[in-house]
């Protein structure tokens with residue numbers, strides 16, 4: 001028997017000997033708990049009793065973690081009424097109230113039950129840390145007469161609600177202690193603001209100190225989109241209540257959130273068993289940009305810039321100088337405050353203070369804009385819910401304050417502008433992206449939009465860009481955007497065979513139409529393994545927060561019983577492979593003719609931009625690992641959108657290379673170092689992109705490529721033609737008429753650079769985009785990686801039989817020994 005359980009047993013024995021009439025976690029009416037005694041929850045997690053904080057001699061009734069060397073108090077009953085001696089007694093009195101009395105029987109504190117309870121009542125300390133009063137016969141039901149979770153002190157425990165109960169008018173908030181010696185309420189309050197568009201706000205006295213941004217259906221606007229395996233969050237807002245709560249996915253983890261007066265931070269701690277100490281997990285506010293209203297009205301805080309305060313585009317500093325930002329900014333061109341005004345869309349923002357806001361769940365973005373235009377005090381609007389492609393309407397009245405730049409985590413906001421300001425920067429007709437690369441790897445992006453030029457700096461490796469945020473915010477994660485099975489069954493006529501679009505890598509895909517008319521594609525995952533389920537969740541969480549016009553939008557998922565469904569926006573033109581390879585026998589050749597060279601070139605550039613976003617610009621650095629023609633879908637305008645992120649890997653910070661024993665991907669697209677050694681990196685995606693590029697140019701598949709020279713696959717063939725000075729022979733006859741020869745040759749050149757054998761020789765996506773879009777000199781390509789060439793040399797080999805039967809969508813998933 002170990003020491004802990006032995007001492008625990010002793011405790012119990014002692015309890016039994018002295019107070020044998022009641023169990024150690026409860027007291028009933030007519031019993032009492034005097035100073036020196038304690039209650040211990042059933043499993044021994046928490047303890048209730050009298051204590052003196054820090055160096056104080058005062059006595060308080062509180063709850064703390066049992067069996068922890070550092071006494072950590074999570075709740076205090078008589079915060080403002082200490083007892084100055086050991087005369088305190090906690091009792092459940094005859095009318096069922098919980099009362100703390102001191103020496104002369106005077107009431108120091110009571111639970112203030114509003115009505116008298118006639119039935120016998122017990123007080124119980126639960127293992128969640130909740131102290132509850134309940135009817136003796138109510139057993140384990142969760143209807144309590146009173147519970148300490150309704151009256152938090154400075155600590156939020158898992159399962160505790162922060163927020164409002166509208167029926168009773170009860171508000172639950174946490175307030176810091178005055179000092180470590182004094183648990184009476186200090187200056188800092190952490191609470192949910194009860195408003196149309198609620199948010200969490202930290203107050204210092206009567207001053208706002210920090211806000212999380214409003215709940216956008218997925219997260220609080222200013223929390224990062226980071227996966228975390230430990231916490232889950234729930235946000236509830238309906239007629240009855242408004243609250244936020246967190247819980248732990250692993251019940252062995254011990255964690256608490258506390259409002260800390262000493263450091264002016266809301267801290268989250270995790271208990272380290274091995275070290276027997278608390279480890280700080282996260283802090284709020286995180287940095288200077290979190291300071292409430294730092295940059296004033298219409299100012300935006302950008303942590304990587306100097307000064308960190310800027311005016312939004314279309315605004316200038318009010319004070320004229322750049323020193324005092326509290327004055328904020330004003331419109332360059334005055335508003336007309338009528339329908340004559342318009343809006344400019346700003347992205348990646350922490351939404352402004354939403355005290356004066358208004359929400360309609362039923363209005364769409366267009367209706368929202370109309371309504372905002374009509375109201376002269378409406379300064380901005382956006383979707384109130386960003387899940388499922390965005391819905392609802394939120395409008396802001398009065399000046400917009402406390403915005404910051406949030407790459408990828410942030411949101412779109414449409415801000416009112418005068419018509420003349422809009423005229424100056426109408427939708428750009430052309431956007432030219434020029435990237436200048438210096439030897440150090442630093443690049444400067446000059447984005448020319450009409451006559452406006454915006455310059456931003458970064459680093460090709462991407463590791464200098466947003467470390468400030470990445471290191472600090474690891475706390476908030478998000479829930480899966482979920483659909484009801486009934487909704488999807490309805491949308492797809494009960495998965496009717498008529499609605500089936502085809503078979504994807506993991507199962508059939510159906511077309512559906514939601515009640516509001518939105519068309520969707522539903523991937524029905526067949527018998528999914530444990531591992532598969534992990535990949536699924538991975539895909540859903542990752543994908544649902546990525547927003548780029550060259551990525552297929554994942555609207556959500558449905559995991560109910562055996563059914564596992566992924567819901568995507570519907571792509572009317574399906575996948576690229578059917579166009580370039582003409583796989584559909586009925587429409588075979590006509591479909592290939594539809595793609596002239598300009599369209600092909602647009603598809604190449606769009607796919608490159610999508611990949612650039614995944615590799616460098618999205619907050620989570622993502623390696624696709626299975627880029628191929630069948631994973632590039634086309635919308636009604638033939639714009640390419642990359643799909644299928646089930647195999648994606650996220651990378652955090654500097655980790656741009658990885659190694660895996662589980663090689664997943666598709667032969668014919670895999671880089672040699674990945675297929676043979678399991679090494680993957682952004683450069684293995686670049687390799688796949690190179691293959692795709694050559695396939696688009698040639699109209700031929702790399703895998704299953706058949707040529708009289710049996711030893712060559714498509715890359716080999718392209719390489720040979722290149723070296724013989726005849727690259728134009730690669731051009732697909734179907735678009736020859738529309739072709740711009742210089743552009744095609746350039747594409748072949750870039751394609752060959754991407755498929756070079758050594759990863760370090762291959763360009764990164766920013767360079768690829770530069771190379772595709774400009775006339776700069778390109779280096780000569782070196783020997784390409786010839787992987788999988790000899791595996792599919794002729795139409796009779798088994799691998800190509802597989803291929804013809806399943807249209808090049810064989811995704812392999814093997815354990816390769818290494």
Ligand SMILES: *[C@@H]1O[C@H](CO)[C@@H](O)[C@H](O)[C@H]1NC(C)=O
Nearest residue numbers: 057082083084085086102103
């Ligand atoms: C406790 O406080 C009361 C006044 O609130 C005082 O009369 C009493 O002497 C104090 N007792 C001790 C032990 O300090």
Ligand SMILES: *[C@@H]1O[C@H](CO)[C@@H](O)[C@H](O)[C@H]1NC(C)=O
Nearest residue numbers: 093094095097099107110112
């Ligand atoms: C029980 O305590 C409450 C609160 O102090 C008080 O109002 C009530 O009268 C008490 N009941 C009895 C029977 O003492």
Ligand SMILES: *[C@@H]1O[C@H](CO)[C@@H](O)[C@H](O)[C@H]1NC(C)=O
Nearest residue numbers: 083084102103104105106107
């Ligand atoms: C005794 O009771 C009176 C009121 O009933 C209270 O003002 C006083 O502080 C109490 N004294 C102690 C020592 O608790």
Ligand SMILES: *[C@@H]1O[C@H](CO)[C@@H](O)[C@H](O)[C@H]1NC(C)=O
Nearest residue numbers: 077078109110111112113151
């Ligand atoms: C109980 O009610 C009294 C009087 O209304 C109030 O002063 C006291 O703060 C209340 N106590 C609690 C714990 O709410």
Ligand SMILES: *[C@@H]1O[C@H](CO)[C@@H](O)[C@H](O)[C@H]1NC(C)=O
Nearest residue numbers: 154258259260261262263267
């Ligand atoms: C407040 O923060 C300080 C410094 O991190 C820490 O030592 C202290 O324990 C914290 N207080 C609480 C109540 O967690």
Ligand SMILES: *[C@@H]1O[C@H](CO)[C@@H](O)[C@H](O)[C@H]1NC(C)=O
Nearest residue numbers: 272273274275276277278279
């Ligand atoms: C345990 O504490 C030591 C020193 O206090 C520290 O170096 C180590 O990182 C801690 N380990 C964990 C798991 O927190």
Ligand SMILES: *[C@@H]1O[C@H](CO)[C@@H](O)[C@H](O)[C@H]1NC(C)=O
Nearest residue numbers: 334335336337338339340341
């Ligand atoms: C709005 O525009 C109209 C027509 O151009 C003009 O007469 C009016 O003065 C403008 N109002 C403001 C407040 O600028």
Ligand SMILES: *[C@@H]1O[C@H](CO)[C@@H](O)[C@H](O)[C@H]1NC(C)=O
Nearest residue numbers: 357358374375376377378397
């Ligand atoms: C604008 O909307 C707000 C909030 O709905 C309302 O209070 C105000 O009266 C409206 N103003 C005008 C001019 O319609």
